[in-house]
Amino acid sequence: xxxxxFVLGLGGLAGTGTLAMGxxxxxxxxxxxxxxxxxxxxxxxLLRMTPVVHRIEGSEPATVQQNxxxxxxxxxxxxxxxxxxxxxxxxxxxSNYEQQSAWVDVEDDNIDWINDHTYTPRAAFGVENRGTQxxxxxxxxxxxxxxxxxxxxxxxxxxxxxxxGAGSPSTYGQVTAENSVTVPDGGGxxxxxxxxxxxxxxxxxTTGGSTDDDLSGTLTISAETA
Amino acid sequence: MEVQVxxxxxxxxAIDAIDGSPNSEYVDTxxxxxAIDISSVEGGTGLNDQALTIIQDLLxxxxxxxxxxxxxxxxxxxxxRVAFGSQASxxxxxxxxxxxxxxVDVNPAGSGGAFSTNSNLDPxxxxxxxxxxxxxxxxxxxxGDYVDVEAFxxxxxxxxxxxxxxxxxxxxxxxx
Numbered sequence: 343x344x345x346x347x348f349v350l351g352l353g354g355l356a357g358t359g360t361l362a363m364g365x366x367x368x369x370x371x372x373x374x375x376x377x378x379x380x381x382x383x384x385x386x387x388l389l390r391m392t393p394v395v396h397r398i399e400g401s402e403p404a405t406v407q408q409n410x411x412x413x414x415x416x417x418x419x420x421x422x423x424x425x426x427x428x429x430x431x432x433x434x435x436x437s438n439y440e441q442q443s444a445w446v447d448v449e450d451d452n453i454d455w456i457n458d459h460t461y462t463p464r465a466a467f468g469v470e471n472r473g474t475q476x477x478x479x480x481x482x483x484x485x486x487x488x489x490x491x492x493x494x495x496x497x498x499x500x501x502x503x504x505x506x507g508a509g510s511p512s513t514y515g516q517v518t519a520e521n522s523v524t525v526p527d528g529g530g531x532x533x534x535x536x537x538x539x540x541x542x543x544x545x546x547x548t549t550g551g552s553t554d555d556d557l558s559g560t561l562t563i564s565a566e567t568a
Numbered sequence: 569m570e571v572q573v574x575x576x577x578x579x580x581x582a583i584d585a586i587d588g589s590p591n592s593e594y595v596d597t598x599x600x601x602x603a604i605d606i607s608s609v610e611g612g613t614g615l616n617d618q619a620l621t622i623i624q625d626l627l628x629x630x631x632x633x634x635x636x637x638x639x640x641x642x643x644x645x646x647x648x649r650v651a652f653g654s655q656a657s658x659x660x661x662x663x664x665x666x667x668x669x670x671x672v673d674v675n676p677a678g679s680g681g682a683f684s685t686n687s688n689l690d691p692x693x694x695x696x697x698x699x700x701x702x703x704x705x706x707x708x709x710x711x712g713d714y715v716d717v718e719a720f721x722x723x724x725x726x727x728x729x730x731x732x733x734x735x736x737x738x739x740x741x742x743x744x
Binding site: 369370371372373374375376377378379380381382383384386387388389390391411412413472473474475567 | 576579580581583590591593594601602603604605606607612613614615616617618619621624637643644645648650719721725726727728729730731732733734735736737738739740743
């Protein structure tokens, strides 16, 4: 039995320089490609939502936390309380967010922000753009039950320190069940561009309400390109 | 007979990132074959759970052959689900909402048409000619046509950690 050597000649690739796209006939192509994608806790996801933690105060607002599923959660029954006080205004996060005294130095929070920053406000939670581009950020709230005469409001502001000058921090208004708040895109100082952080303090107003009032609900945070 | 192998961007079925798209950060085009990684971008390490995430302008797939082909993807994770869709910016032959059509431009601002077999696509009826009614056809690309591909995920994504191979198929219209 003779062995045969087959030499498969590759002919000269004539005219490779003029080989135009769109000149091949094919019946089918099946191309395998690698894809990796995973889920992350809110604290490290593309749209980062994190409780604001202050070492300087020794503790975070116990009512704001990441739950076991990694989702940001506000629960006023943490720590043994059964609810906020009736006929009162309870703040989660500072009510004084426009003032210098409400801010702490970078060394005194333990948030691993992407970009350098000078101050972190004593907010209830923060939202950071960890995606790939500028977005328009919209925040809305919907009650799950009957709030009665009580109301919850999320005061939205950015991370610019008052020391930056007039107009700092930027404030965007209050999110309530009737009113959503939009942080614009577009690259301006106030916009939700890449790396930008937006903060919220929560005011729970039970003035004139009763202990039957249920302020529970769902906060919807959307980051979209316009 | 002459056969050449080309980079994805120059092949008969061109698979490439989209020029100028910020979401090209998720697409590695450095090798001969593209790869997608949504877990290693600067800062964010993954998709938010219990949220709708749409990553538009992820891929552009172009028919550089000589006949009409249906193009679709399979092998994406189903539970939890991350799917691919066709965007309104695509140029295809069967845009529409009827039988045998792809709902690519029904909602230009939101989720587009079906592109992966775990979206609104029946893998056993890619051209949607069997009249089940609920599905779409895969995008049908004439020579020179292209489909812009987005990725989307929503709801309960707990446990999602997908690293694997997906398959992008192109089959001639007459052979489906």
